Structure formats: structure tokens, C-alpha cells
Amino acid sequence: MARIATLPRPSTLRRRSLIAALCAALAAHHEVLAHPTRAPYADLSLEELMNETVTSVSKRERKLSDTAAAITVLSNDEIRRSGATHLADVLRVVPGLNVASVSSNEWSVSARGFNNVFANKLLVLVDGRAVYSPLFAGVHWDSLRLVLEDVDRVEVIRGPGSTVWGANAVNGVINVVTRDARDTQGAHVQAYAGDVERAGGDVRYGGRIDDKTYYRVRAGAFARDDFRLPDGRPAGDSWQGEHGAVRIDHHPADDAKLVWQAGGTSVGTARDATDAHNVHTLARLTKDWSERSGIEIQAYYDQARRNESRRANTRIDTLDLSAQHSFGLGEQHDITWGLGYRHAETRLAQNNFTVLVRDERHESHLGSFFIQDEFHLLPDRLTLTGGVKVEHNNYTGFEFQPGARAAFKPTARQTIWAASSRAVRTPSVLEYSDAFAIAAGAPFPGPGGGIFVPRLVGSDDVRSEELWATELGYRFQPTSKVHLDLAVFYNRYENLVGIGGISGFAPGTPGTAELPFTNHEAAGETRGGEIALTVSPASSWRISASYSLLFVDLPGADANPYERASPRNQVVLRSSHDLTRRLGLDAQLRYVDNLHNVPAYLTADLRLAYRHGDHLEFALVGRNLLQDQHPEQAPFHLTPVSEVPRGVHGSLTWRF
Amino acid sequence: MSAAAHLPPSARAHPLRLPRSFALLALTFALPLLGLLSPLGAQTSVSKEYQIKAAFIYNFTRYVDWPAHRFEDEASPLLIAVLGKHQIEQELSSLAKERSAKGREVRVILVSSVEEMAAAHVLFVPVGEEKRLPPSIPHLAGLLTVGESTEFSRRGGVITFTLVADKIRFEINQSAGERAGLRLSGQLLKLATVIRKEP
Numbered sequence: 033m034a035r036i037a038t039l040p041r042p043s044t045l046r047r048r049s050l051i052a053a054l055c056a057a058l059a060a061h062h063e064v065l066a067h068p069t070r071a072p073y074a075d076l077s078l079e080e081l082m083n084e085t086v087t088s089v090s091k092r093e094r095k096l097s098d099t100a101a102a103i104t105v106l107s108n109d110e111i112r113r114s115g116a117t118h119l120a121d122v123l124r125v126v127p128g129l130n131v132a133s134v135s136s137n138e139w140s141v142s143a144r145g146f147n148n149v150f151a152n153k154l155l156v157l158v159d160g161r162a163v164y165s166p167l168f169a170g171v172h173w174d175s176l177r178l179v180l181e182d183v184d185r186v187e188v189i190r191g192p193g194s195t196v197w198g199a200n201a202v203n204g205v206i207n208v209v210t211r212d213a214r215d216t217q218g219a220h221v222q223a224y225a226g227d228v229e230r231a232g233g234d235v236r237y238g239g240r241i242d243d244k245t246y247y248r249v250r251a252g253a254f255a256r257d258d259f260r261l262p263d264g265r266p267a268g269d270s271w272q273g274e275h276g277a278v279r280i281d282h283h284p285a286d287d288a289k290l291v292w293q294a295g296g297t298s299v300g301t302a303r304d305a306t307d308a309h310n311v312h313t314l315a316r317l318t319k320d321w322s323e324r325s326g327i328e329i330q331a332y333y334d335q336a337r338r339n340e341s342r343r344a345n346t347r348i349d350t351l352d353l354s355a356q357h358s359f360g361l362g363e364q365h366d367i368t369w370g371l372g373y374r375h376a377e378t379r380l381a382q383n384n385f386t387v388l389v390r391d392e393r394h395e396s397h398l399g400s401f402f403i404q405d406e407f408h409l410l411p412d413r414l415t416l417t418g419g420v421k422v423e424h425n426n427y428t429g430f431e432f433q434p435g436a437r438a439a440f441k442p443t444a445r446q447t448i449w450a451a452s453s454r455a456v457r458t459p460s461v462l463e464y465s466d467a468f469a470i471a472a473g474a475p476f477p478g479p480g481g482g483i484f485v486p487r488l489v490g491s492d493d494v495r496s497e498e499l500w501a502t503e504l505g506y507r508f509q510p511t512s513k514v515h516l517d518l519a520v521f522y523n524r525y526e527n528l529v530g531i532g533g534i535s536g537f538a539p540g541t542p543g544t545a546e547l548p549f550t551n552h553e554a555a556g557e558t559r560g561g562e563i564a565l566t567v568s569p570a571s572s573w574r575i576s577a578s579y580s581l582l583f584v585d586l587p588g589a590d591a592n593p594y595e596r597a598s599p600r601n602q603v604v605l606r607s608s609h610d611l612t613r614r615l616g617l618d619a620q621l622r623y624v625d626n627l628h629n630v631p632a633y634l635t636a637d638l639r640l641a642y643r644h645g646d647h648l649e650f651a652l653v654g655r656n657l658l659q660d661q662h663p664e665q666a667p668f669h670l671t672p673v674s675e676v677p678r679g680v681h682g683s684l685t686w687r688f
Numbered sequence: 689m690s691a692a693a694h695l696p697p698s699a700r701a702h703p704l705r706l707p708r709s710f711a712l713l714a715l716t717f718a719l720p721l722l723g724l725l726s727p728l729g730a731q732t733s734v735s736k737e738y739q740i741k742a743a744f745i746y747n748f749t750r751y752v753d754w755p756a757h758r759f760e761d762e763a764s765p766l767l768i769a770v771l772g773k774h775q776i777e778q779e780l781s782s783l784a785k786e787r788s789a790k791g792r793e794v795r796v797i798l799v800s801s802v803e804e805m806a807a808a809h810v811l812f813v814p815v816g817e818e819k820r821l822p823p824s825i826p827h828l829a830g831l832l833t834v835g836e837s838t839e840f841s842r843r844g845g846v847i848t849f850t851l852v853a854d855k856i857r858f859e860i861n862q863s864a865g866e867r868a869g870l871r872l873s874g875q876l877l878k879l880a881t882v883i884r885k886e887p
Contacts, residue, residue: 073743074783078879081747084740085854217816218839240816243774244735286736646842687839 100417100437100449102128102190102505102519102562108211111180113608113618115639115653117229117254117681119208120173122180124622125606127562127578128190128519129204130598132624132664135674136228136259137271137301139173140665143190143204144521145558145584147598149671153203153457153497155193159210159293161314161332164200166376166396167346167467169460175308175336177275177297179234179250181220181685184211190562191521192501194455195419195435198372198400202455202499203523210293213238213246213281219688226681228655230255230270244283251276259674260661267674273299287320305341310334324360342670344389344468345381350374364411368419369403378461380468386670388469388487388544394461398425415439427464428496431456447507456496463529463549465490472531472669475542483542488531491548498526513568520561527551530588554587572610579603592628593666599625599632616641629666634658649685654678734779740856741849742779745812745834748847749789751876754809755869758830765793769808772817773798780812805831813840829869846870847880861885 073081104126116122120139124131130147132140142151152169155162158178163171186208193205216238223233234252241247253274258266277295284290292315300307312334320326330353337347356370376396382389404419420434435453442448461467469487478484505519532550537543560582568574580602584595603623610616618639626632635658641651656662661675734742749766759766766789770777777798784794799805802822811828813821813835821843822828835841836849841859846868848859860880865872 073740074746074786076743078744078747078876081740081744082855082857082879084736084856214815217837218818238816240814243772243776243814243816246816283735687842 098415098439098441098447100415100439100451100505101193102503102517102521104128104188104190104517104564106186106188108181108184110608111183111186113616113639113641114180114620115618115637115651115655116180117224117232117256118173119176119178119180119183119186121655122186123188123206125578125604125620126188127517127564127602127604128560128580129188130602130624132627133259133676134665134668134671135267136256136269137174137299137306138671141171141173141206142598143188144523144560145582145598146203146594148665149668152460153200153499154206155197155201155204156206156208157197158208159291159314160316160330161312161334162350162352163334165336165348165460166350167348167378167461169200169457169463172308172336172338174271174273174299175297175310175338177252177254177273177299178208178210179236179252179275179277181222181234182210182216182236182248182250182277184209184215190519191451191503192433192435192453192455192499194433195404195421195453196402198402198421198423198433199398199425199431199456199458199496202457202497210279213248213279214240214283216248217246219686221686222683224681224683226653226679228257228259228677228679229653229681230257241280245280247278247280249276249278260677261674262663264661267672268303269301269672269674270303271299271301273297287326289318291316291318306339308336308338308340310336322360324366325358327355327357329355339383341383342386344387345383347379348376350376361405364408366406366408367403368406370401372398372400374398374400378467386471389467390469390489391466394465394467396426396461398423400424413441425458427492428458431458431496445509447505449503449505449507451501451503453501455499455501457499458496459490459494459529459549461490463490464492464494469538469544469546470670472547476545478537478543478545482539484537484545485542486534486545486547489544489546489548491535491550493551494529494549495527495551497528497551500524500526515566517564518561519563521559523558525556525558528556528586552587556584556586556591558585559583574606574608576606577604596626596628599627601625614643616643624664627666630663633662633664635662647687651683651685652680653683654680734775737856738774738776739779741812741836742776742783744849744856744858745780745810746783746787746789748832748834748876749810751873752832753871753873754832755830758809759792763792765795766790766810767808768794768796768810768812769799769805770796771799771805771811771813771820774812774814774817776812776814802828810834813837813845815840818843829867831868832870833864833868841885844885850881857881859883 111122114122120131120141123129123141129143132147134140134149138149140147140149140151142154146153150168150170155164156171163176165172186206189205191204193201197205216236218238220236225231232254234250236248236250238248255272256270258268258270261267275297279293282290294313296311298309312332314332316330318328332352334350339345352374354370354372356368358368361367378394380389380392400421400423402419402421404417407416409416417437420432423431433454433456437451439447439449467490469489471485472488473486475483475485501521501523503519503521508516529549530552532548534545535548536546538546562578562580564576564578566574566576582598582600586595602625605621607619620637623634624632635656637655638657639651639653641649643649656676656678661677663673663675665673667673768780777796780796784796788794800820805811805828808831810832813833815837818837818839833845834847835845841848844864846861846864850857850859858880860872860877860882862882863884863886
């Protein structure tokens, strides 16, 4: 499992063209016909056969331990054993990442600072599809309903991934990779019931069309109960939803793969009448010409509709095409370059008087190019990687995001790495356009005696936020049973977006006193680090501990709530133990330091699973066990916050 | 700006319709079909993975002893069966033309029923075909079952291919082998991950 798509060569990059897809398909065809069929392995012994590699596609991936970036990979096993029902709750164990529940149906997730419900510096990709909203520059975690059983791994990169992933991969990238349909054959039924996790269920069936083509279909539903108000009463934020997905994996040859997937999610809350609907479809073709060269072509379409009675009705249609090509140049250079285009159309409709919609339709075009050279200066010892991503969008124009990384392996068991990069966060539609006017205070009498409501408005003067990041890391694996991972960083942010003073008055009844978004002149900075230690005393037992430290200095007199939006100290202890062949026990202890107006908390999660034969598994899960309830976020504008209660649920999994 | 404010708060249903998005949707739906064009004509090749697995299966026959009654006489062939239709059959067949196993001629057949399987000495069960197996594999006495999925292993198959990093390994369920009346050599067991699992 320790293989990942690295920064130098992400398997998940996107942007493509139809013509290129056609060319590649034809090329793949040609290649297949040229394949020799004369039993080349007939005379090999068992030992020799065991030395043959079969998955050429992984050749350009590299070992986790060699990567020049702060990266954590959660495997399918770790994800399932977390006992969580939602991806966001799984991520709580990742060092350097802060996950906070805002309410039963909202999460905020951020790496290395800046966490609130509008956290905007983390890019999230699911199988290469960006689930980052260009409207508010963030992730709607509620409509990200992944069936955790189908997730192969989650790669979490702290620090900028902008050289490859582009704008908005500022503080980190979360890359979710779901399993090949070939690996999810047969029927899988899962159901759970409990107090907070009231009920949920999923049915999957995986089958084959022929010996090179496999599929799976999946459908499920869930209901989650209310969180709590500070006085212990239910917060009325219960919600429920349904989802379905289909995926087909076609392997025409060892070195080619075609994936097509489509899915839909629909979620809604009862009380404040919010509902969200997402449909998406994606196709990706991967073709290797040799161990060092290959192409990847991808296209996806995504439609996200949200009707939020507290905010507005929104709909975003995104079409994304991308292509990338890798090749070796001489013995020492591996070049990867790619092109991409993304079109997003945003439509807005007003549904209350708190959030006025002023301009109902927005269109954005994003073109991008990246190139990267992985220079193996001393083979297997020292690798230097340099690259740049150039993007052009129709509001801030060109954006340059260069980066340089170095990985040095003094011994086979140690890696020292360093990286320096520039990343940008482009302004959201909310920030740069005249889309919204959001009430931000009490009405007051203004010029001419009229009544004016102060409202946040977008401004076309807003520029991109900029980050210069410097990172250092060290990994050490003294034995196969011990793994140490250390990373430190210094991030300097310029042009952070904030709110300026009143810039003008628009007439009306009441009128609008405009408070435009604006860039701070002064720079902000964050410093900190993460350390993680994993020990496996036996093959059936793994223990890990991690500690994350963060200091934030932001410009502005009222910066404190933002400086303490993420915890200064965070500790996670985990134990994952197969007590017997049938019985597994997972425990984790989490400490999260205080935030502005939110006390620190220490809590624990437990999961006890019993396997009956090979077909059935029962699990009992307790989450947030150490207190009746605790808050994880401070109230934010237009965002009521509720507290996380202790929860217990039981689950049943049946495979056949 | 005030025009928008006149919308009734109840205007929650999105008023916007997008014929163009359907075109985009159709486009991504159509894209995989383009790719399918090529492999349709390419059924003649066997992937490296199955070339290697076929060679493994040939090798296995050297390290396994079948009960004597499974062969009519010294000259009767060794029968390798593939469950369902699968590319590995081609590779096994071309191997069969070139060499023998345990001094016997090798024949490769495609099977789909329990009756057909029972005649075979080796049965390969491709991933996705496990459900065609009888509920209890041990009833197939004297049959070396080889598969490649956890589902196969779960149903009591004898040898299961696994993938470790990018190399093929195999797991042997020793109790399944014993129930099938097969003698697996120590040399073979040494290279395998040996498990003992009752069905």
C-alpha cells in the first residue's frame, strides 16, 4: 500500500481533449496487436515467475518513503477500521489536518491553519475530480458521500501541491482514490443503526462483462441525527440522503486502462430546508508506452445544486478536460507535462433577504499548463524536482506557481527532503464578482437619512492570495516495524483576503452599505510541524502517535479569531489490534487544543469488530466517548454551530 | 440589484434549465465508448499478468500429486479447465502445444458446469467467476483449484494468486488441499503463504 501517486507524477491530474483521447485509443489498439503471444514465460521456474512484475502502470509511481512532501496515506483497512461513516471524520487522525464539525451536516477541514466553515485553502479531489466549489472557494463536505468500503486509499498532502494541481492547492491536497471495479467483485451489503448515526445502508454488486472489463453498481441511504445545543437540547440539524454510483474498469492490455464512472448524491436537512444535489461523470484513459513514458487523458462533468435557505440557491456546472504526458530524457531526467481546461458556470437565485443575489450568472474559464522535471542527480540517492504551473483564468489573468523539491536518501532507510514553492488561491466568485450582497450587521441610518444594511460584496479589485512555502522533512524506518515521519514548515502569505471599510452606498429600501472584500497589505505567516511515529509490535497490531504544532500570525487588529481558527496543539494516539482471528479492536484518543471561543477537548473512539466466518462482520462503534458533548467550532457568519454528542452505533456487513 | 430582491423568498426551485449541460453530459458518457473501439478487435492478445499466471499453473502441476484413480492409465492426459470464458485459456493452450506436464499430454478446456469441472485435474477460477463454483468446493475431490480473489479463497479454493506490490504471489490453503486428496510438495509450500482454513 505504500505506493502513491506522488507530487512529481500525480496519477490523478486532469484536463484533456477529445481528439487526444481518440488518438490514444487508436495508439492503444496498435500496441495491442503488436504484442507477442509466444509463451515467453514458459521456461521460468516458480522463483523466477515470482520476480516478474505485472503492473507496469505503477512504474512511474514512487514509494511513499521517497516523496519530497509531507504526505500521509490512509489505506482501505485504516479507513474501514476508523468506525466513521463519513470521510471527513476519517481524516481526524491525519497529522497536520484539523477536522471540526460545525453541525451534524457541516464540517470544516483545513491543513496548517485557517480552519472555518469557509476554509478555502485545501483542494479535495475524488478520483481526479475536484470537489472544490469556485463559488465560495471551499468544499461542501455534506454532499461528498463516499462509501468508505470502496475507497482504496486517501492521500493527504500538507503544504502546497500547486506546481502540479494548480491554484487552490495552497495548504494541502486531499486525494481520494476509489478501488478498481475488479477488486470489488461480488455482493456487499452493509447496514448500521445507532443514536447519532441513526441509520444507514449500502448495497454493492460487482461483476464482470468480460475478462478485461469489470463493473460495480452501488446504492445507499443514510440518516444522521441532531447534534446538540450548548444546553443539551437537540439542535434540529438532522439530515439524510441517498447516493448511487456506477463504475466500469476496462483493461485492454497491461499497459492501458480505461475507467468510466458516474454518480449522484442527494442530501437534505429537515429544519432549515437545505438540500444539495450532485451528479457527475468521469472518464479516464491511461496508457503507458514504456516504464518511463505514458499518457493520461481525462474528462469529467459535474453539476452541484444547493438550495440553502440561510444562504441562496446555487447551481454550478463544471466541465474539465486534461491530458498529461511523461517521458524519460536521457538516463537522469523524467519529464511530465500537461494541459488542462476547465469551464464552470455558476447560477444563483435569491431565496431570502440576508443574502441578496445581484448578478445571477457567472462563467469562468481556466486554462492551465504544467511541466516538471525529476532530475535523478545521484540515482537512488539524490533527486531534484523542479516544476511550474501556469494558469490563466478570466478574472485574475495569469498565475505562476513554481516549486522546487529535493529528496536525499543518505541510507536506504532514511529520507531527508526540502521543498520551496509558491501557491495561489484565486478569489472565489463570492469575492471577485458582484454576485452577492450578504448582510453583515444591523441596519443603520446613512447619508440622506435612509436606512442602510451593511453588506459584504465582491470586488473586482481582489487579487489572488499568495503563499511562499518552505518545508523540511525527515523520514526514518529503522526496522520494518517502526516508521518515523517528521515535517516542519514556514509559510508566508501575502494579499490575504479580508473585509475592508464601507466603500459606497447603494440605494434601496433598505439600502446597502457596501463592505467589499479586499486584500490585506501586510503579510501573514504560519510556522509549525508534525511528527508521526508508527510501531507494529506484531503483524496483528499497529500503534501510532502523532503531534501537530501550529503558530499563526495574521495582519489586522482583529486577527485573533482567525489566528485561533485552527488548534495550536493536536495529538492523536491510535491502536489497531486483531485480538484473535475473529476479533479486532481499534481505539483512538484525540486531543485538540482550544480555538477562539472554543475550549480544548480530549475524546476517544472505539470500535470492536467480530468476524463470523468469512461472510459476516459485526461491529460496535463508539465515537466521542469521553464527554456528553463538545463544540469544535465557533459560530461563524450565517452559520449556526452545534456541539458533537457522544455516539454509539452497531453495524453489520455481509459479503457473498 | 433591487430586481433580484423582488423574487419571492419561496422561489426555491431553480428556474434555470441547461440544454447545453446535457450535451456535456453526453460527451463524457460517450468518451469511454471511443476507448472501447480499440480493445474490441484486440481479443487475440493475453496480458502479461495472465501469461505469467498460466506459467505458474504449469509449474504447479509439477509439485502436486493427484490420487492415482484420477488418471485412467499412464497415457491419459492432464486436463486443465478454465471456468467461464477467459483470456488465460489461450495462453494455457499455447503452452499445452509446446510441453507436457508430469509426462502427460495437456488439454485445456473451458467449463461452466460442475459436471465438466469434475473431469478436470486443475481448475482455474478467474476473478468474477467464483459464483459459478458449487457451494462446497471440497466435493470436487482430486481437483486442484486455482483462483485469484479473496472470494475464491473464502469459498475454500486450494491455491489463490495474490498481488504483492507489483509481483504475483500465491497462498495455499493446506486443509483445502488435503480435503481434495492432493499431495502438495514441501517445495511448493515453501514458496507459498500457507494458511489452514476450514470452509
